[in-house]
Each structure stands twice: as structure tokens, then as C-alpha cells.
Amino acid sequence: MATTACFIIVSRNDIPIYEAEVGSAIKKEEAAHQHQFILHAALDIVQDLAWTTSAMFLKAMDRFNDLVVSVYVTAGHTRLMLLHDSRNEDGIKSFFQEVHELYIKILLNPLYLPGSRITSSHFDTKVRALARKYL
């Protein structure tokens, strides 16, 4: 498992709807903030890059210091963003694909308002399990 990893789902309106620190490193609040700042900044690059490729998975499209940003853009332009320090590309790809499935299940919930914050604890548990499995 990666020592540092920050996973965020950003809605099409650029609002983070799910945040999780999934790294094994000891969690520090300031570091978490920094991770979010990096991911937020990476959105600028995603917004251009997403239209240049047909692939959903944009691997290592941004980096800051030794942290790398990988992004998975869904068809609805929801972005699953992962900040990581490991180079396990296949694992990250699988992670994204599985989380995407989970996200679709959330979307199918008629009580979920698309674009609003994901508060399901079940989703959270599953995402963390996936992170342990693949990252």
C-alpha cells in the first residue's frame, strides 16, 4: 500500500463530493490540505487533457514534488482524482474502475442528488477497502 494517497471525487461543477486520505502514512492535517491543494490545481490540466484523449484514465498527468496525480474522468465529467507516490499504474487503474462502479451505484440511488456530497458510509468503507487492495 502506498504511503501517501489522497483520493477525491470532483463533481462536474468542480465541487469535491468525496474526500479520503487513503495512504498508510500517519495522517497530518496540513499534509492533507496540501494534497487537496495539489489536486485542486491539477483540475486545470485535467480540463484540457480530458478532451485530447478518449481514455478515461489519465495516468500521472500532474505532479508536485514527488506526488503524482492520476485522474479518471467519467462520461459525466465527474473526476476521480488520486494523489499518490507509488507507481503502481495497473493497481491505480483497477482502483479507479472499481470506484467508478461504486460511484455509478451511488448515482442510481434515487435519493442521491447528482452533484451533491456523497455521504454514504458504505461507499466510504468500500473505497477504503479498494485502496488497501490496489494501492
Add this chain to the structure above:
Amino acid sequence: MEPDVSIETGCEIRVAVLPIGGAIPPPRLRLYLSMLSCHRRVDLSSVSSFYSEHQKSPFTHQPWDSGSLRFKFVVGGAPPSPWEDFQSCRKILAVVGLCHCPSSPDLSLVADQFSAACKPYTSALVERCFAFCPSDSQLDEGKRVSNVILFPPSDRQTQEFHMLTMVQDLAASLLMEFEKWVLRAESAGTILKTPLDSQSSLSSEEVIKAKKRRLGRAQKTIGDYCLLAGSPADANAHYNTAIELARLTGDVFWHAGALEGSVCALLVDRAGQQDATLEEEVKYRYYTVIQLYRRSYLQDNAQRVSTVSFELEAALKLARYLCRQELAKEVVELLMGAADGAKSLIDASDRLILYVEIARIYGSLGYQRKAAFFSRQVAQLYLQQDNSFAAISALQVLSLTSKAYHVQSRGASQKQIGSHHSLGPSQADGGKMHQQSIVSLFESQWSTLQMVVLREILMSSVRAGDPLAAWSAAARLLRSYYPLITPAGQSGLASSLVNSAERLPVGTRCADAALPFIRLHSFPIHPSQMDLVKRNPAKEEWWVGSAPSGPFIYTPFGKGGSNESNKQDLTWIVGEPVQVLVELANPCGFELVVESIYLSVHSGNFDAFPVSVNLPPNSAKVILLSGIPTKVGPVSIPGCIVHCFGVITEHLFKDVDNLLLGAAQGLVLSDPFRSCGSGKLKIVSVPNISVVPPLPLLVSHVVGGDGAAILYEGEIRDITISFSNAGTVPVEQAHISLSGKNQDSVISIARESLRSALPLKPGAEVTVPITIKAWQLSMADSDHATNKNSSGVSRISKEGSNPLLVIHYAGPLTSDEFPENGDTVSPGRRLVVPLHVCVLQGLRFVKARLLSMEIPAHINDSLSKKVTSPNAMNSLLKIDPYSGSWVFRLLEIELSNPTDVVFEVNVSVKTDSTNNGNGVTSIQHYAADIGYPKTRIDCDFSARVLIPLEHFKLPVLDGSFLAKDCQPNDFLGGKISNAAERNSKAELNASINNLIKKIKVRWQSGRNSSGELNIKDAIQAALQASMMDILLPEPLTFVFNLAKNGTANEAINGTKQLAEQTNELANSVDQCASGSAVRFKGSISAHEMTPMEVLIRNNTKEPIQMSLSVTCRDVAGENCTEGSKATVLWAGVLTGIQLEVLPLEEVSHSFSLYFLVPGEYTLMGTAIINGATDMLRARARTDSSDETIFCRGSPFHINVAGAV
């Protein structure tokens, strides 16, 4: 590293600009600098006039007609760079002093200071000192001081011209110095070193190497000077040589420098051209440069010096050159690489510059978030330095990022707000904003990041000593992110707000609102006491149709589009206080003290009254804000002005509305009102408010207290209401009407007293008496009342059941004081005065029933006087129809008293003569008002009241009353139509109603409450079945008289007695069960021939043929005139007497009786009517036409005394 580098940096001549002498006022300094700095580029053609060629110029290919020199003015100068040999453009090649003469009077001193200031700049080739605004004496002095150039005082244009000349002169001097330098360098050769070259121990090998490299380095430097001199072609030639030499000698670092120079030369040469091949070339060469710099990185002296900064600079230069949207990917790659290099930079300020540059390039690429990210890195580096200047810089940089993170202060984004405003009305018109636009309001809201940024802004502004910025940041933080902050943190923010406010002057305003959250709760519409009504001057009843009336939400006839319907218009009146309800919420964990809050009105015609509020933690409060409109015109209320935490802020309702919408969409963290326990409220949009000129204002109060009048059911009371004009305009028109429930309980209104008081001047008062009769409580109410009774509360005052007095009034049509408003009619007003009546249950009606009994009349000879009616109407009657009928019908009403007071009941029969439909006047009763004594009903007791019904008989049995029963109406000539039938039915009903109306049951309780029982329905129900019998007379009445000596028929008219009798009966109901109590003193004795006559009256309008029989019975009921044991002998005819009675006439039949036995006898007349009409049949209630109609008179008693 150096800031603001680009590929073209290599051709810029660096000029230090230094202020000399006394302090220059900042605006003057700025002016001088702007004059100087507009000459960044000086064309060679303009320089040529100042240029003189002393020897052959080394710049053989100098483009005199198209080339130019570029300056870079370094204000305040710069310390010499260790790398200035490597890149000549890093040298300060000229020094310019700026002097403001008024602040430095001694010019020679200035000259000395200037030369001292120039000392550190050893590389400077040219020095100039410009002195501005000299006085006359200084002008004279200036001629003596050689190195200070005085700018004579003149207008700006002239001064700019002077400056241009001076700069051109400066450029020419520099050019000549460059030529000199290059010539010297070519001939002598100079030693060029960089910090890279280790000075300490030069091994012999290295010395040889250095010698070899020297030539190449010299060529590179000459190239640099050529470039500075504006001759790219020459520069290119030298650079090429230098590249070759450097490659041969393996001088990687200088190779890279020369290559960089060659690119600069290429670009300057092709200035203004943009083509793909050039771009490719530049890219290719620069990537090589970056590679070379990377290779020159020596591990061993990495501690001391590093070439990383050159590598990064080269990357930044290339990135800036390529910085275009289409090449974004490449630029991003370069910048990402540059950012990675930050780790290997030793100097913190280098890192700072690097991040600044990266942020700038990202910004110009349009990547605002990236730019913000690196700006924040810069701010963090600044914050690591512990001084206030660094903190100010950090604050400024963070304020730049605040836009990208959507946390900018409202003051900074005022322009944006303005555009929102223009967007506002159209959105508000729709009532609900389009969902998309709400979403866009909350786009890119990364709450975590926003909080961090705001915290950093707060921290840096505290450090920088900017209390307003600190206040604003803390306010934004607290307002937007309170759900994410712990209560302790919230209190910390509150105290930092207070601390900041302490350092601010009193009355400081801030664009960013802190707490509380304020939303519009409602606009209380005018209280019904001051309702406005649009006036229609064309109509007499000017209020009709103007007020929204009717129960329908939608009327197809309503004019206007639907777009205006949801935004109601509000009218306020100059000088009359208005109120607006707003809801405040404090979702934080500390008590919030709002020092003052009042409505913010931008239109300037409204005086708002401040109030202060204390909001406990996590609470919401609805408060009433009031104010007075001062001028006519529209009023707009965008929000409230709040004085809280020591600073005045404006809270806009729109912001909170948007926030609530966002919360509903799940876009924002929390709804502050819901978290405070306040309910969900429909978003109230501010209506269009207009202020109109003053209007009259009627104020009403009930004389004797405004409390509800407590009345028992049916109680009648006079209420006096006084109206006074509290406005400043007289009331000129007024009209009273009634509305609401139980309108009929208002018996009379003295409209005249109001009308006569018009016009009602301001301050004047008028009183209007009103008579109210308390209404009947409905069943539900009375049930309610009984329930209440048990718990001791017996009052029922349901607001809805009160009648309302509506007064429409208005002032003059147009107001004199506001002539600008002249063409519009000033509105009228409506005053609604609820007549507060609290109805208590009074006497309770239990049941009503009809009692009928037959009391035989006594034949008495003592009374033989013909009683004449006092009324002349009597002429219609030949005999009194009542004298014959002795069937009593009494209406018995049982009443109970559930209240706790005593009631006295008084029954009266109203006896005014009434005309019934047929023109037959009912007789005036003798008993005008039957003087029944009052019946007292104690608490919780019941009592009965008897009402005699005998007085209601109609004098004539008219067929029309029976029209419902007889289909072929032959007695009305068959002409009767259905309409007539209906008419007569209505008449019957009317007469029934008439009858019921006549019966009044009045009650009195205590000294001053009296009223009337409303028991109409009860009576009607009781009488319904036998109404006919009560109302209609028998077709025939029989009266027995004693015929005295054969004199004229004198009816023994016992009417008076009858009346007395009935009175007695009514009074002593219990005793009157039998008629025995009433005794007539008889004068008939046994064993005597008693001549008698029977009078038969025809009460119909037709002649009646009949056969009459008279029977006499004794007490046992045995017929005593017939049979073997007859006790009465008789003379004359007693049976089968054929008679015809004309309509409304009477006939008499005489006979004589001889009583053998004293005692009581009963005489009764019966008649079989021959050829009965349908009417008679109907009266007799028979259906078949062959049945004989039998008419029986009421019995007469005869008391026969024994022989004396």
C-alpha cells in the same frame, strides 16, 4: 535566480534608477519614474544624432534604421551578481539618479550624493542625475554643478520631451561605451570567471584548460555586448564562434550560455515574426540549452554554487516563449519540471522567485488554479520569513489567489456583484432561480481549501498589521465554514474579530458580512386598520373592484401577465412607520451580540430604526425592523446593515437566499437556519415597494374599552365606536359597510353621525353608536361551551365569528403637497373594525310543543253588552269569529338556564296591524301587549313559558290559503295560474312567518343585560303540523246566546273575558288544565223556559248551504233532548234545519230549552254542509268528493241553577 526572465532578457541594458537627495514625495517619484520608464525601447535611428563615431565600430552589421536599444530600469538598484561576467545583461551598465529639487535645495550636495551612490556600481558605464522642479536659484546654481541635469519647470509634455532627449543621449553614450569595451576585449582579452570556476587551487591542468576556454568565453561576452548594442547579426556571429570554441574545450556551461545568447539574437533579428520553423528552432536550441545546463551541474561544488537556477531560468524562458493555449501541454511539462527543480535550489528566495514565475506563466496560460496553487506556495515561503514586510507580501499574494479559490472579499469583487445585480431581477421574477444558476454560484467550492486559504489570509494579515483584512478574513471564515469549525475555533475567530475591531476606528465598514445570517421573513401587510385601497375616482363607490376580492386564486378576467402576479406590490406611506420581519440565525457556539441592526435602503427615502439583538448560541430569532419612509418614490431593501463585532457590514438577503438554495441542493455544508432549529421557509423575495404621499389614517376604539363585549345569546347592546383621524390629511369620504360572519347581528349603525362629521380634520374625532344583538351559538359552539363550562371557562370568542365593520375612507383626490404626484389619484384606505363580541350561551331552548284544549264557553246572560271594537275596521265583521271558538292552542316553550346568572323571561306578542297579501286587514287585538308577568329562571333550572296562539286567526277562511291542496280552483274562476298559486303559497308562508315574528320572548338578566331569544325555528317546528288549524278559522262558527224576550240578537261577547281568561290561563298553566276554575255566574234556572238562539257565522267567501242540528248533553255526555229519559224539553227545531249563510254573514236560529234538572249542560251546534266546495273539503282534510262535510261548533256550557 532573477525574476521576470524571458528569452529577450539577454538584450536588455540594465539601468539602476536611484532617488538622490532629500526624500521625494511618492507621487512625484512615481511621476518621474513613469516618465523614465516609458522609454524602455530607444530606436537606433533616434540615437544616431547623439552618436559620434570615434573609431571604427565593431558592430559592423548594426541596423541603424530598424534596430533599437532596450533598457531595463531597476528602481533602487541591485547588488552585483556573481554571474555578471557570464551574462553581461546582469550587469548594471548605467546609473540614473532622480532628484526632486524642492526637497534637496543644495545641488552640489546632490552631486556628491549621486557620485557616492554610483560607487557600488562598478560595472556602470554611464551615470546621469536628473533633477526636477528646480527653483530659479537652483537653475542658476545648476550651471555650475556639472553632473546634475536640471529639468526646467514646465508642463508635463515638455518634460517628457526633455526626458526623451536625455534617454536618447544616455543610449548614445552607452552605445559608444559598448564599442569601446568590445574593442578593448577583442584586443586585450579579459579574464571571465564564474563562481563555477574554482578559484582556490588551480591545478596546472585546469590552468591550461582555462586558457583554452578564455577565447570562447570572450567571444560569448562580445556577443552579449553586440546584443545589448542592438546588433543581433554581429552577436550571432560571435556566439557561433563561441559555441564552436566551447564545444571544443568542453566548456559546457559557457556553451549553454552562448547558445542561449544565439537564440536571443535570432529572436531579436526576427522581431515580430512568428512562424513554425522559428518556433521549432527556438525550441530545439533551448532544449539543448537546458540539457547543457543540466550537464554542467557539478556534484562537487553543488554545495557552493549550482547551475540549477540557470537550468530553471532557461526552462522558464522557454515556457514563457511558448506560453499559448495550443502548446499548453508542453508548457505544463516544462513548468512541472521547473517546479521539481525547486528542491535542488539552495536559496529560499530563489525558490520564491521560481514559484512566482511559475505562477505567472500558469496565470497567463489561463490555468488559474495552478497559478493560485503556486502563489500560495509563494505566500507560504513569505510566511516562513518572520517579518511584517514578508507578511504583507504574503497577504497580497494570498489575496490574488482568493479569486481562484472563490474566497475573495466582496469589496474586491464588487464589480462581479454589480453584474449579478443586473442579473438579479430576472431571476427573482421567476420566483425560483434556475437550478443551473444556483449550481454555478457554488461552483468550485472546495471548502477545505477555502478554509485553509482564509486562515492563512487571517494569519498573514494579523502579522502584517492589517486589522481590516484580518476582520474580513475572519468574518468570511466564520460565516462560510462555521460547520467545519469546532466551537472552540468559532470562539477563537470571534475573539480575533473583536481584537481586529479594536484596532479599527469606530464606524469602520467592511464589505464582508460576518454573522448573523439574516433572511427576510415577511413583510407584514398593512394591518387591517390601515389597509390601502386603490381608488377609482369615476365611481361613487370608489373602492369597489380595486381590492383583490373573491375567493378565487385565479380569475380569467384578471388583467396583466402572470409574471407580475407572484411579486406583490407594497405601498408605504410617507411618515407612517413600517415594519419588516427578518429572521436572524446564529449557528455558532457563542453568544452573538448584534449591537445594532437596521434595514439597508439604498434609495435614500427611508429612515431605518436600529435595534440591538442578543442571539444565544445555536439560535434563530425573528425580529421586527422598522422605519419611516421619508420621501415619495420606490424603495429597495437589499438587506440589513449590521453593527456586529465592532464593524459595520451590509448583509444582503440575496446571499442568504442563495445559500439556502445551495443547501437544498446539497451543494453547501449546512443551512444555518435549519441547524438553529428554525423551520424551512419559503424564500421571500423583496416586493416592489413604492412610497406614496401621506394619507389620512382613521384609528378606531370602542368607547369604554376595547375588550370584547361579553353578551349572552340574543342580548342586545349598544356599542359606541369612536374614530379619530391620526393622519395629517383630512378624511373627505367615508363609508361604512359590514362584512364577515354574523352580519345580521348588527342591528343598526348610525351612519349619519360619521357622514355629518366629514371632512374629518387631522386629530378630529367622531363617535358612531352601533346596536348589536348577540347571535345564536351554533351547535358545535355550544358543545364547546358546555365542555368549557365544566372546566370553568365559559367564554367563546372566536375571532372568525365576529362581524366586521369596514370603513372605506379617503383624503382629497390629489395631494397639494406633492404636486409631482398630481396625475395619479391618491389611494383610499380601509379600516376594518372587528366588533369583538364574545357570545356566552344564554337561555337554552329545550323543546317547544303545541298544547291544545277545548274549553267550553259559558252561556251567560249577564253580559249582553255588545262589545265594540275600538277599531273602525270592525265594519268588516258582523260577529267576532272568536267568540264562537273555544279551542285553545298554547305554545309551550321549555327553557333551561345553564348559565350562572338568573334570567327573567317575558313573552310578548307584537300586535301592530299588518296587511296580509289579500288586502284583508287582520283585526287589531284588544290585548295589545299581553301583560304577562316575568318568568324567572334560576341557574341550572328550567322553566316553561306559554304563548297563546289564539289571536292569530285570520278573519276569513280564504281558499287561497289552501291552494296547495285544491287543484281545480273554481272559486277563483279557474284563472289562477301557477304563479298565482305560488304567490298565495308565499303569502301563506309570509303570514306564518308574520305570526312567528309576532311572538317575542325577551329576557333580562341582571341590571343591564337584556335580549331576545331566537326561537323562531323551534316555534316553526312545533307549529308546522297544526299551522292550518291555528291560522285559519273554522268555516262556520256557532255561538249560543240567550235570547232575551225576543230582542235583537246580542251576542254575548266574551272576548274581554276571554282575554282575561287566557291571561289567567297563561299565568297559571298548571291550574288551567280544566276549565272548571272559571265560572260564570249563571242566571239560568231549571224549570223555566229558556229562549235561546244559535248564531252561525260563515267565515268563508262563499254562501254555504247546510243542515244544522243542535244537541244538548248533560255532564255524563248523554244526549238529554232525545230518548225516553230526556231531561231537557225543547221547543222549536233542533235538527235538520236547512239554512243558507251568505259569505261573511251570520244567521240566527231560535229555539227554547226547558231544563228539568239543574246542572251543567253542553250545547253544541253541528252542521252538515251541502254541496261543499273544494276549499271546505280541503279545510276538512278530506280527499273524496262524496264524503259529507261535517262542521262542528265548539261546545257551550250552560249552568242551570236549581229553582229558587
